[in-house]
Amino acid sequence: MAEEEKVEIVPEEKPAEDRFDDDFVDDKAAEAQAAKEAAAAAEAAQKAAQEEQEKKEEIDLHYVEEEEGAVAVDNAQPAEKPAEPQAVRPEPGPEGPYGDERFQKIEDARIGLQKIVKKWAIWKVVVVLALFADIFCAWLLPRNLLGDDQQVVKVVIGISCTVVGLVGYFLFQFFNKKAEKKAMRAFVKVFYEMQNDYVFEDTGASNFVGDVDSKVSKEEFAEMDIYPNVSQIGSRSNMTFTYNGMDCAIADLAAQKDNGKYLQTIFVGKYLRTHNTATVSEEGIAIYFKGGDRAIPPEGIKNRPIIENNKRYIIVGSNADKHLLSPKFRAAMKEIRTDKLLVDVAILIKPGKTYWGLGYEDTLMILPDRSRFNPTYIQEFKGQLKQILDLAAMLNE
Numbered sequence: 001m002a003e004e005e006k007v008e009i010v011p012e013e014k015p016a017e018d019r020f021d022d023d024f025v026d027d028k029a030a031e032a033q034a035a036k037e038a039a040a041a042a043e044a045a046q047k048a049a050q051e052e053q054e055k056k057e058e059i060d061l062h063y064v065e066e067e068e069g070a071v072a073v074d075n076a077q078p079a080e081k082p083a084e085p086q087a088v089r090p091e092p093g094p095e096g097p098y099g100d101e102r103f104q105k106i107e108d109a110r111i112g113l114q115k116i117v118k119k120w121a122i123w124k125v126v127v128v129l130a131l132f133a134d135i136f137c138a139w140l141l142p143r144n145l146l147g148d149d150q151q152v153v154k155v156v157i158g159i160s161c162t163v164v165g166l167v168g169y170f171l172f173q174f175f176n177k178k179a180e181k182k183a184m185r186a187f188v189k190v191f192y193e194m195q196n197d198y199v200f201e202d203t204g205a206s207n208f209v210g211d212v213d214s215k216v217s218k219e220e221f222a223e224m225d226i227y228p229n230v231s232q233i234g235s236r237s238n239m240t241f242t243y244n245g246m247d248c249a250i251a252d253l254a255a256q257k258d259n260g261k262y263l264q265t266i267f268v269g270k271y272l273r274t275h276n277t278a279t280v281s282e283e284g285i286a287i288y289f290k291g292g293d294r295a296i297p298p299e300g301i302k303n304r305p306i307i308e309n310n311k312r313y314i315i316v317g318s319n320a321d322k323h324l325l326s327p328k329f330r331a332a333m334k335e336i337r338t339d340k341l342l343v344d345v346a347i348l349i350k351p352g353k354t355y356w357g358l359g360y361e362d363t364l365m366i367l368p369d370r371s372r373f374n375p376t377y378i379q380e381f382k383g384q385l386k387q388i389l390d391l392a393a394m395l396n397e
Contacts, residue, residue: 226300
């Protein structure tokens with residue numbers, strides 16, 4: 001009998017893809033989750049970097065002033081101001097004679113004003129005391145001198161004397177205000193005449209037209225549209241003149257906007273307008289020289305494309321207008337420095353006219369009627385205005 005042939009059965013090996021391994025599946029899911037988390041972390045890092053970059057690119061319109069000079073502060077914020085910030089009054093002038101007779105005339109006019117104010121203040125005390133005496137006697141004397149059967153007479157005398165006394169007091173107030181207003185107007189007239197005569201001396205300016213009662217209209221200030229949403233303005237001494245053949249106008253001006261809760265001041269200073277022959281787009285090009293915490297940056301600056309932004313100033317507008325910033329013009333810009341008096345400078349160059357918002361501290365803008373006249377602020381203003389006018393003249397070359 002033949003020997004049976006043995007057949008060895010070898011188990012068929014499954015292909016790798018058919019092998020089902022639970023550990024392999026768990027590792028794959030973990031790797032997928034890790035990849036998802038890494039992608040999310042990368043996206044978050046990218047978003048944070050973008051926000052940081054945008055933060056760095058925020059427009060900084062303020063600087064702080066140290067002993068060495070003006071130093072830029074990244075993303076500096078203006079100090080919070082109340083709705084009605086307190087005014088900073090000028091320091092009293094030094095004792096002794098003034099070096100310029102025009103300053104002495106201002107001081108003489110101020111002394112004359114104060115004499116009138118004090119005289120009426122004394123009379124006011126006398127009138128008030130007389131009024132109280134009149135009312136007191138009108139009710140007390142009839143009570144002691146007349147009998148009880150004359151009550152009606154007592155009341156009539158009391159009321160009559162009280163009415164006469166009050167009418168007399170209101171008449172006194174009317175003449176008091178009229179006299180003080182007249183004296184103040186005389187002082188203001190002398191102040192601006194002497195100030196302008198001093199400031200424009202030896203500058204070549206001529207053909208002055210205007211007086212202290214000349215005003216700037218709301219529409220005219222609105223032409224400087226980097227100060228938007230103006231609700232009301234106050235101005236005085238709007239004066240036109242010619243500077244080396246260039247038509248100009250300047251006024252003291254304060255502007256406010258309604259922020260929904262109260263009127264917010266958006267500009268205080270000298271509002272200058274000068275003629276130009278520059279070729280510039282209708283929207284114009286704006287330059288803002290930054291200031292400290294007393295500066296009020298124009299809101300319209302932030303809504304325009306940035307051309308240039310550095311520690312001292314920012315230029316916004318169209319790149320097509322950059323040709324105005326010639327080397328000569330830039331050299332003159334370097335001479336303009338904001339400080340404790342000239343708190344900031346806003347410039348808007350439009351076809352045919354340049355608008356200058358020279359933001360000044362209250363020490364220059366408030367009438368110096370309370371204490372001895374200090375010429376320091378006008379002396380500083382004179383040099384600064386000359387620099388501005390020379391810069392404006394370059395836009396006519």
